[in-house]
Amino acid sequence: MKIGISKISFFVPKYYLSLATLAEARGADPLKYTNGLLQNKMAVAPINQDIVSMAANAASNILTEEDKKDIDLVLFATESGIDHSKAAATNLAQLLNLKSEIRAIELKQACYSATIALYFAKGHILQNPNSKVLVVGSDIARYGLETDGEPTQGAGAVAMLITKKPKILVLENTYAFNTSNIYDFWRPVTMDYALVDGHFSNEQYKAFFKTTFEKYQEKSGLTLADFKAMTFHIPYTKIGLRSLQTIAKLSTHPELFKNFEYSTTYNKEVGNIYTGSLYLSLISLLENGKLKSKDRIGMFSYGSGAVAEFFSGILVPGYKKHLVKDIHKQILKNRQKLTFNAYAKMLTDIPKNDVLVEYEDDQTFQLVEISDYERKYMKKA
Structure with a gap:
C-alpha cells in the first residue's frame, strides 16, 4: 500500500523582522546574517498567536469537511508546548x-518529532x-534578545x-536514523528560552546527516544520483547548504544545488520553525521548483539532543494540482515589517x-484569553 502526503500547508504570523534591521540594532554588518546565515527575515509571533492557533490556521488551509470526517488520529509535534x-x-x-472519536496526542523530540509523527501515521x-491522519508541526523559536541565537x-x-x-508524495519505506544523548540545544522546564552550544550543534548536525x-x-542500495533534490531541517539556510556540500559538489550535481535554493526560498523569509522547518522546506521546493512526477526527494530531519533521520519520498503524477501556493504567497505578501522596538x-x-x-480581524484562529490557566481561542466569523 502506498502511503504519504495528500495535502500540505503552512501558516506564519503576520509580523516579521528584517535581519538588516536586527543587524543595525546590534551594530553588526548585515552580511553577517544575509550571507553568513543565508537568512533575510524572521517571523515574529504576537501574543495572540501560539502553537495551537498557528496549527489551526495551517490545517484550515487544506482540510475539507470530508477530511474532517475521515481523520481519526491527530499528531501534534512541538517543542513549544503550552502544558506539561x-x-x-x-x-x-x-x-x-x-x-470526538479520534486519538489526539502531542509529540516531543526537539525539531524531529514531526518526522516520527509521519512514521506513526x-x-x-x-x-x-x-483513515486519514492530521500531522502538524507548530513552534515558536525564541532565544531572547542579544543572544547568539537571536538571528535564527x-x-x-x-x-x-x-x-x-x-x-x-509517497513516503518510501527505507529509513536511516541515529540517536545520541548530547546537550547541543535544550530548554529546561523552568526556562522561557533555550540553551544552545552553537558550534557543537552545527558540528553534530552535519555529522548526523553524514x-x-x-x-x-x-x-x-540507492546513491546520490537517484535523488533529484535534498531537503533539510533548516534552523538557518547555511547549515543545510554546508551539509549538502559534504556529499555533493556544485560542478557535478548542479541540479541538487539549484533545487536546494528552491527548497529554502520560504525558510529564508520565515526563519526557524523547529518541528515544521523540514516540511516548510519541502513545500518551498514543491511550489518553487520544477520537479516532475516520480522524482525522488531526500529528507533529513534533525532534533537536538539528539535524534536524526534520513528518509525519502517519490512525487505523484499531478502533484502540483494539490498544492496551495496562492494561499502561501498571500500569507507572506500580507505580513507587516516590524521596527526593532x-x-x-x-x-x-x-x-x-x-x-x-x-x-x-484579519487572523482566522487566534488566542484571545487565558483565564484560570485555561486557553480560549476564537475563529473569525
Whole structure:
C-alpha cells in the first residue's frame, strides 16, 4: 500500500523582522546574517498567536469537511508546548471541529518529532486503510534578545494530511536514523528560552546527516544520483547548504544545488520553525521548483539532543494540482515589517495567566484569553 502526503500547508504570523534591521540594532554588518546565515527575515509571533492557533490556521488551509470526517488520529509535534500534561492536539481538534472519536496526542523530540509523527501515521493507515491522519508541526523559536541565537528565531506551523494513495508524495519505506544523548540545544522546564552550544550543534548536525545518509544508502542500495533534490531541517539556510556540500559538489550535481535554493526560498523569509522547518522546506521546493512526477526527494530531519533521520519520498503524477501556493504567497505578501522596538516588545511579551488578548480581524484562529490557566481561542466569523 502506498502511503504519504495528500495535502500540505503552512501558516506564519503576520509580523516579521528584517535581519538588516536586527543587524543595525546590534551594530553588526548585515552580511553577517544575509550571507553568513543565508537568512533575510524572521517571523515574529504576537501574543495572540501560539502553537495551537498557528496549527489551526495551517490545517484550515487544506482540510475539507470530508477530511474532517475521515481523520481519526491527530499528531501534534512541538517543542513549544503550552502544558506539561494536556496535549495541544486536543485544543486543535476542538478548533477544527473534528469528531470526538479520534486519538489526539502531542509529540516531543526537539525539531524531529514531526518526522516520527509521519512514521506513526503510516503505521496507523496500514492498520486502518480508510483513515486519514492530521500531522502538524507548530513552534515558536525564541532565544531572547542579544543572544547568539537571536538571528535564527522564527515562528510558524505546517500541517499535513497523510492518507493511502497520496496525491502529492509517497513516503518510501527505507529509513536511516541515529540517536545520541548530547546537550547541543535544550530548554529546561523552568526556562522561557533555550540553551544552545552553537558550534557543537552545527558540528553534530552535519555529522548526523553524514551518518544517516550513508546508512540510508546501505539499506536502500540507492546513491546520490537517484535523488533529484535534498531537503533539510533548516534552523538557518547555511547549515543545510554546508551539509549538502559534504556529499555533493556544485560542478557535478548542479541540479541538487539549484533545487536546494528552491527548497529554502520560504525558510529564508520565515526563519526557524523547529518541528515544521523540514516540511516548510519541502513545500518551498514543491511550489518553487520544477520537479516532475516520480522524482525522488531526500529528507533529513534533525532534533537536538539528539535524534536524526534520513528518509525519502517519490512525487505523484499531478502533484502540483494539490498544492496551495496562492494561499502561501498571500500569507507572506500580507505580513507587516516590524521596527526593532516593536519586535523587542513582541518577543518578550510571553502570555501568562489571567490575560485578555487583543483580537485582530484579519487572523482566522487566534488566542484571545487565558483565564484560570485555561486557553480560549476564537475563529473569525
